Amino acid sequence: MRISLVLAVFTASSALAFPWMTPEGMEALMKHPEAQKEIKRRLEEHVGAQSGTVAPRDPQLGTGLIPGLIDLIGGTLKAVVDPIFGLIPTEDAVRGHKRFPEPEYPFRPPGSTDQRGPCPGLNTLANHGYIPRSGIATVGQIVAGCQAVFNMGADLGNLLASGGAIDGGDILSTKMSIGGPDPRVGILNGALNALLGTPTGIAGHGKFNEGDASATRLDFYLNNGDNIVFQPELFKQMHQAALLKGDGTYSAEAIKYHFKNRYEASRAANKQFYFNLPSAGVVMGAYYFIPGFFSNGTLGANGIANEASITSFYGAKPKDTSPNAWKNPNLEYTHVPERIPEQGWYRRTTPMTVAEAVGGILDVYLYAKPAIGGAGADQGFVAGPALIPNNPQALSCFFYNAIYANFPSELFNTVALVSSVVNFLSSSLVPGYKALGCKVDFPQASGIGSTYRETYEKWALQYTGEAKTKAVGSGWYKKP
Numbered sequence: 001m002r003i004s005l006v007l008a009v010f011t012a013s014s015a016l017a018f019p020w021m022t023p024e025g026m027e028a029l030m031k032h033p034e035a036q037k038e039i040k041r042r043l044e045e046h047v048g049a050q051s052g053t054v055a056p057r058d059p060q061l062g063t064g065l066i067p068g069l070i071d072l073i074g075g076t077l078k079a080v081v082d083p084i085f086g087l088i089p090t091e092d093a094v095r096g097h098k099r100f101p102e103p104e105y106p107f108r109p110p111g112s113t114d115q116r117g118p119c120p121g122l123n124t125l126a127n128h129g130y131i132p133r134s135g136i137a138t139v140g141q142i143v144a145g146c147q148a149v150f151n152m153g154a155d156l157g158n159l160l161a162s163g164g165a166i167d168g169g170d171i172l173s174t175k176m177s178i179g180g181p182d183p184r185v186g187i188l189n190g191a192l193n194a195l196l197g198t199p200t201g202i203a204g205h206g207k208f209n210e211g212d213a214s215a216t217r218l219d220f221y222l223n224n225g226d227n228i229v230f231q232p233e234l235f236k237q238m239h240q241a242a243l244l245k246g247d248g249t250y251s252a253e254a255i256k257y258h259f260k261n262r263y264e265a266s267r268a269a270n271k272q273f274y275f276n277l278p279s280a281g282v283v284m285g286a287y288y289f290i291p292g293f294f295s296n297g298t299l300g301a302n303g304i305a306n307e308a309s310i311t312s313f314y315g316a317k318p319k320d321t322s323p324n325a326w327k328n329p330n331l332e333y334t335h336v337p338e339r340i341p342e343q344g345w346y347r348r349t350t351p352m353t354v355a356e357a358v359g360g361i362l363d364v365y366l367y368a369k370p371a372i373g374g375a376g377a378d379q380g381f382v383a384g385p386a387l388i389p390n391n392p393q394a395l396s397c398f399f400y401n402a403i404y405a406n407f408p409s410e411l412f413n414t415v416a417l418v419s420s421v422v423n424f425l426s427s428s429l430v431p432g433y434k435a436l437g438c439k440v441d442f443p444q445a446s447g448i449g450s451t452y453r454e455t456y457e458k459w460a461l462q463y464t465g466e467a468k469t470k471a472v473g474s475g476w477y478k479k480p
Ligand code: HEM
Pocket: 118, 119, 120, 121, 122, 142, 143, 146, 150, 152, 156, 157, 158, 160, 161, 164, 202, 203, 209, 210, 211, 212, 213, 214, 215, 216, 217, 282, 283, 286, 287, 289, 290, 293, 294
């Protein structure tokens, strides 16, 4: 009862704010079993936590009076519900310190058919069962897991996980593999395979998620298509950056320095180098995630990503385990499954929103000033978008548009596919868009055919540049 009222108010206000968004899209989100479970859990947690400290507000809700409810939505309850829908969490949404690991989620190494991939965060969640241990998970499961262990805001979780589902998963079941391709996942039962190929998993290269110049994974084209496996040599370089720039900690300064080196090395070595929006944003964002999520406590509030924390989450096992070995820049590592530090670790106390993540991306970007784009067929550099905003708010909006712009324009020849994709994106990404006050200027999705496709292509050029179709490393590269 309480929950359905909350949903009713949300549905109404969101529909008004997004006239172009179909009611079906919003409804799909509201009906999402994982979302509902999470909403219920949070409401219960919230009501429980409030007893004794704040005047009980339940009676108002119980009467079902809409004015009372709106009052609540404008206040504390809003803060609780916000992160679920990806609206910006307020101070009230902070849930304080929480220590991990939790006994209900024991570490277990993955089995032979379990998928693991380029993301140490998701691998850790799967190894502890916060998302299915198989490594095949829905958007809702990933968002809930990232929130539970890392305090990732649902706006950010939805953005990343929806991107994963679009490029490498199945947008109807919202399932994806957190590693490579897997027969347990199929995009629209195969209907999109001709355009997108067999679902690649989140490790799919050059589309939304996976990109070149990663912190500890090699470039797709530099390693025979292996962009998943942890590279001890790259981790060693990151460790050296930590010693040189972070007093031995994996601070923002240290990882920015590591990124600059990685970008230069990749670009020089990789003839199919691809570093374009939106995937370049994901790569730079992932660098910020190292101190942003793996710190013991909150980054910026005494939380530090030290050797113990980083090696555990990355599954980097030092060959020398004597107490001061970490001070040696030539320390070598091997790989073991990713794990929450056994000695204990505190998750950040404030949710990381899209706005914070984009601020982090901007910090990484402005430090290294990497050219955005990719290598062309003639080995020239094909540019990405011409104008990239340099403030987090505008860049966040730009990033959302780049995700829409990153669709294959071929999709617009098929009515059913366009509406599926647009509905899916509308329901998963729009709340974040709204929270940031972005102007939604994605071309109307109701038109089909060549006129619409041309309008779309012109619009998309603005956000992905020519690199999307003309750089050889792009997932959308077309031979002239
Ligand atoms: C919504 C969920 C998430 C998705 C879909 C996702 C996806 C990805 C992908 C595709 C990459 C490869 C990017 C590249 O090419 O460099 C990546 C890398 C990375 N992710 Fe995630 N991620 C998610 C959540 C997280 C979380 C919660 C954390 C931290 C707690 C995290 C930390 C990282 C880090 C540090 C890397 C860089 C790996 C490297 O060393 O190369 N991610 N992630």
